[in-house]
Amino acid sequence: MIPRAIKRLFHQASIGDQSYRFMFRREPADEVVAIDCETTGLNVRTDDIISIGAIKIRGNRILTSERFERMVRPDASIPADAIKIHRLRQVDVEHEAPIRKLLPDFLHFVGGRPLVGYYVDFDIAMLDKYILPFIGIELPNPRIEISSLYYDRKYGDAPPHTSIDLSFSAILADLEIPSLPQHDAFNDALMTAMMYVVLRDKKKRGMRIPRSNSQAVSDPFGGQAILA
Structure with missing residues (x-):
């Protein structure tokens, strides 16, 4: 490539x-x-x-x-x-x-x-x-890539064999972003924008997303800030 x-x-x-x-x-x-x-x-x-x-x-x-x-x-x-x-x-x-x-x-x-x-x-x-x-x-x-930013904040320091969930719904829940009706291009772009702003702020402040000990592996396609 x-x-x-x-x-x-x-x-x-x-x-x-x-x-x-x-x-x-x-x-x-x-x-x-x-x-x-x-x-x-x-x-x-x-x-x-x-x-x-x-x-x-x-x-x-x-x-x-x-x-x-x-x-x-x-x-x-x-x-x-x-x-x-x-x-x-x-x-x-x-x-x-x-x-x-x-x-x-x-x-x-x-x-x-x-x-x-x-x-x-x-x-x-x-x-x-x-x-x-x-x-x-x-x-x-x-x-x-939003899923990569999220992975870094939540799983970047995870031990081997940690179960990983990169689904859209999991990211929304962890970042406490309201879930708009999905599979609408504008709504999905807006939620993605909010994810980006929150994840970038967490990285800037060195904050990580807490992990549960009982997370299930999820198909990324299965689960499916400041406004100005």
Whole structure:
């Protein structure tokens, strides 16, 4: 696998649409963007994005007034199993724009800021499927994985054989963050932003999350701050 730093340099040199070179511009050091995508499934190659949520974070402030929230008309029909999860039907998105029409606004919104997410590699892989043919490169933004920040605060000093739960619900509970209706791109991005702010503060203060002696192992996909 090519290291991301080397891939970033390659993308900077090979970007197809020069008007998007701002993606490599250094944004304010204390700004990141929390993102989430709702999709028709978990197969990057065959599934589609049906909604995108993104929120800017500046320092410890979640800028709910600076958000990107869009519904997307997918290329293929939404399968019944996906409808049960995010409650979006084909009729709900059939009049929305295809993702290719939304990409310019999304890319200008995130700029070169690091992208924060829960299993963010999947969201970025889904986005890259459309971004690569659009501007000739994948998203070059640094990535911040919430489950890794949480693991460090709770399990970083754990003894061997400790049971680990990295589910979204476990993180919400441990950080005492209110649970909004999930599988909504904006709500998930907002909860992710709150997780980021709390975990970053705990790291700054050297605080760890207490562990129970009877935790069960959980599939990360199974469990499913300051506002300004």
